Structure formats: C-alpha cells, structure tokens
Amino acid sequence: MATPKSSTKPAMTTHSFPPSRQWVVYMVFPALAALATWYMRLGPAAEALASYFGLIMEPKPFFFPDSDIQLRRTYVGIDALDTFLSFLVAAFLPGAAGLNKAFQLQQLHFLFSFLPVLATWSVEAARQGSAWKIISFxxxxxxxxxxxxxxxxxxxxxxxxLLTTSRTVYGANNSNHPVPLPQAKALIPALLIGYVVPTTLMYLPFLGIETQQFMVALWQPAPLFVNGLWAVGSWISAGTERPEQNKKNSEKYVKAVYLLSGVVSAIVHLGVMWTCLTSDNPAVNLGEVLVPVERSTWGMATSLLFVFQVDFWVIMAAGLVAAWVVVWDVHHLGLADVGTGKIVAVTIVVAVVLGPGAAISGVWYWREGKLRQAVPRGKR
Incomplete structure (x- = not known):
C-alpha cells in the first residue's frame, strides 16, 4: 500500500517577504557596509587620518594637535599589542578627553546607543535555534x-x-526560540559590568590623562568582557536552577535586558540633545554633533568625528532596518494585529525623541512578547 503524503509543510527558512522582494531587503545590508567602507576607510577623511596616524609610527612622542597631551605608548608591556592599542587610543581619545566637544558628545551618544545592538546580538546568539550558526559567534x-x-x-x-533565522521561530513549533534561563538571567550583569562600566570610565576626567588613555585602551575588548562575564554568570546561574526550569521563564529576563539597554541609551540621548540645545559653545549643536559633513580641510579631530558619525548612522540604520523586518514578520505571520505602518511610525518617533538605540530596544522588547504567542491567529 502506498504511503500517503504528509500534509505537513516543510519549515520555511526565509522571512515573510514575497520572494521577489527578499533580495531587495537583504541587499540593504551589504550596501550599508560598502558605504561605510568608502567613507571610513577610503574617503577624504580617511586619507587625512592616514597622515596623522603615520606620525604615530615614528619613533618620537606624538602630541595630539592643538593640545599638550602626549599619546601613551605602553599599556600591557607587549610591543606589538601596545602599538596596536596606541592607534585605537589615538582614534578615541580626542572624543573621550573632550579635545573636540562635538566629537565628545557624538562619541558618548554613539557608544551608549550601541548597547541595545550588543544586547540584541547577545539574545539572538543565545537562542537554542542559533547554536553553531554564524550569528552565535x-x-x-x-x-x-x-x-x-x-x-x-x-x-x-x-x-x-535574516538569512539563518527561520519563520518557525514564530510558529507553532517554537522550541527554537527560548533563551536558556541561566543565560537570560546572567546577561544584564554582564552588559553592565562588561560594557557600561568600561564605557563610563572613559569619560571621567578626574582620573588624569594617563589613566584615561588606559581606560580607553581597556574599553576596546569590552564586547569580549561581556561574553566572558556572561559565560561565568550563566555557569553560576545554571548551578542554582533545577534542570526543568532552564527552558522556562526566560522571557521576563530577556525583556529586562531590552528595557535596561533602551533606558540607558535614552538617558544618554536626552542628555546629549539637551546639551546641544542649551550649550553656549557655537561648535556644539545638533548639526555638528550628529550630521556627517565633508569639509574642505580636515583636522585630526574633525576627521575622526566624521568617521564616527558615519559609523554611528550606518550601524543604527542597519539595526532599524532589521527591526522593521522582524516587525513585518510578527505582523504577517499572524502574531500581531497592529499594522507595520503604525509600528514603523512609532519607531521613527521613538528614534527621534529617545534615540535610535532606544527604538531598536523597543522593537525587540515588543517582539519578545510576541514570540510567546506561538500560534498564528487563524489556527488558535
């Protein structure tokens, strides 16, 4: 007797866009990366920076332009690593030390707005369905x-x-989407200690310029600090949980991660916006801090400011486009009654008022709740 064909449809491995439109959405991301490569590594600002950074290679003290601050050369006592860290410190210190006030505000805004991106990556990497996928590393x-x-x-x-996540994460078989409870519980402390604290330490002027340069160097591996602390915290947490609990009740902790990262990002955004709007310094305004503008002459600080502005906007644009895709998925897979247009409008308003980092956190916070509504409306 012939075996009847199963009526179960195979798991769909693409997002809910029509196939003819998927490639258009996907191409946005390499296009953004290419745009960043040009302006950050090949454009006029990058050429100007190359001349300044060439001076760092010379065997003599390097003083930051228009200041008496000398670049620190020793951080860990290993020549090759110290040289590498010297370049990174030279790129960050004009902002961290306030050698250019607009750059300082932009950098502060950028680095704390990045917290929601780091939080999103961590959560998605920890999902059981992400194990050994490229996004998990x-x-x-x-x-x-x-x-x-x-x-x-x-x-x-x-x-x-987008290429490796499956629509089944939203569907009736939702075994792929939970974040294990120990990892969910350990993520907030890891983000605070591994990222927020080192970022804050970079901007404390009373530490002295030598110590401040060390703090800038210390910040560079901050995402690795987060992962290391997260691994240790997860291991400790796993030892205190019953095995049957490890796959349950993680939603509130994941949502707390998004809430915390969004609040921190929003506070810094509002502080920077207030400073720009009330400052008596003519060089400190919203345009100078936020808008990358090519110049006829490039100084070291203005070149770095331009590069960091491009870096910020491309990262935020990529994060907001990805947020729009997951909103589209949640709606078109039957997990939300609200239209994508309304969510996009709200996201834009939040991005303007509270900052793009807070908007990104808000979307993923909303999505996390919808993941628990695993069965599409028509099948409930």
Missing amino acids: TSFWSLFYQTVGGAIFIPLWYLAF
Whole structure:
C-alpha cells in the first residue's frame, strides 16, 4: 500500500517577504557596509587620518594637535599589542578627553546607543535555534567590528541573522526560540559590568590623562568582557536552577535586558540633545554633533568625528532596518494585529525623541512578547 503524503509543510527558512522582494531587503545590508567602507576607510577623511596616524609610527612622542597631551605608548608591556592599542587610543581619545566637544558628545551618544545592538546580538546568539550558526559567534564578530569598523561588519551580522533565522521561530513549533534561563538571567550583569562600566570610565576626567588613555585602551575588548562575564554568570546561574526550569521563564529576563539597554541609551540621548540645545559653545549643536559633513580641510579631530558619525548612522540604520523586518514578520505571520505602518511610525518617533538605540530596544522588547504567542491567529 502506498504511503500517503504528509500534509505537513516543510519549515520555511526565509522571512515573510514575497520572494521577489527578499533580495531587495537583504541587499540593504551589504550596501550599508560598502558605504561605510568608502567613507571610513577610503574617503577624504580617511586619507587625512592616514597622515596623522603615520606620525604615530615614528619613533618620537606624538602630541595630539592643538593640545599638550602626549599619546601613551605602553599599556600591557607587549610591543606589538601596545602599538596596536596606541592607534585605537589615538582614534578615541580626542572624543573621550573632550579635545573636540562635538566629537565628545557624538562619541558618548554613539557608544551608549550601541548597547541595545550588543544586547540584541547577545539574545539572538543565545537562542537554542542559533547554536553553531554564524550569528552565535559574537566574540568573533567583535574582533572585526572593534578593530576594522563597526559599520563595515555589523550590517553583515544582520544579513546573516535574516538569512539563518527561520519563520518557525514564530510558529507553532517554537522550541527554537527560548533563551536558556541561566543565560537570560546572567546577561544584564554582564552588559553592565562588561560594557557600561568600561564605557563610563572613559569619560571621567578626574582620573588624569594617563589613566584615561588606559581606560580607553581597556574599553576596546569590552564586547569580549561581556561574553566572558556572561559565560561565568550563566555557569553560576545554571548551578542554582533545577534542570526543568532552564527552558522556562526566560522571557521576563530577556525583556529586562531590552528595557535596561533602551533606558540607558535614552538617558544618554536626552542628555546629549539637551546639551546641544542649551550649550553656549557655537561648535556644539545638533548639526555638528550628529550630521556627517565633508569639509574642505580636515583636522585630526574633525576627521575622526566624521568617521564616527558615519559609523554611528550606518550601524543604527542597519539595526532599524532589521527591526522593521522582524516587525513585518510578527505582523504577517499572524502574531500581531497592529499594522507595520503604525509600528514603523512609532519607531521613527521613538528614534527621534529617545534615540535610535532606544527604538531598536523597543522593537525587540515588543517582539519578545510576541514570540510567546506561538500560534498564528487563524489556527488558535
């Protein structure tokens, strides 16, 4: 007797866009990465920076332009690593030390707005369905985005996320989407200690310029600190949980991660916006802090400001596009009654008022709740 064909449809491995439109959405991310590569590594600002950084290679003290601050050369006592860290410190210190006030505000805004991106990556990497997928190796990704450029590699992570995540994460068989409870509980302390604290320490002027340069160097592997602390915290938490609990009740902790990262990002955003709007310094305004503008002459600080502005906007654009995709999925897979247009409008308003980092956190917070509504409306 012939075996009847199963009526069960195979799991769909693409998102809910029509096939003819998927490639258009996906191409946004490599396009953003290419744009960042041009402006951050090949454009006029990058050429100007190359001349300044060439001076760092010379065997003599390097003083930051228009200041008496000398670049620190020793951090860990290993020559090759100290040289590498010197370049990174030279790129960050004009902002961290306030040698250019607009750059300082932009950098502060950027680094705290990045917290929701780091939180999102961590959560999605920890999902059971992400095990051994390329998106789960966040330490590997961080080595590239921390050294070569976030805007060059972060859009590619989002592309990998969209290509490797399955619509079944939203469907009736939702076994792939939980974050194990020990990891969910340990993520907030890891983000606070591994990222928020080192970022804050970079901007404390009373530490002295030598110590401040060390703090800038210490910040560079912050995403690795997060992962290391997270692994230890998860191991400790796992020892206190009953095995049957490990796959349950993680939603509130994951949502707390998004809430915390969104609140921190929003507070810094509001503080920077207030400073720009009330400052008596003519060089400190919203346009100078937020808008990348090519110049006829490039100083070291203005070149770095431009590069960091491009870095910020490309990363935030990639994060917001990915957020729009998951909103589309949640709606069109029957898990939300609200239209995508309304969510997009709300996201834009939140991005303007509370910052793009807070908007990204808000979308993923909303999505996390919808993941628990595993069965589409028509099948309930």
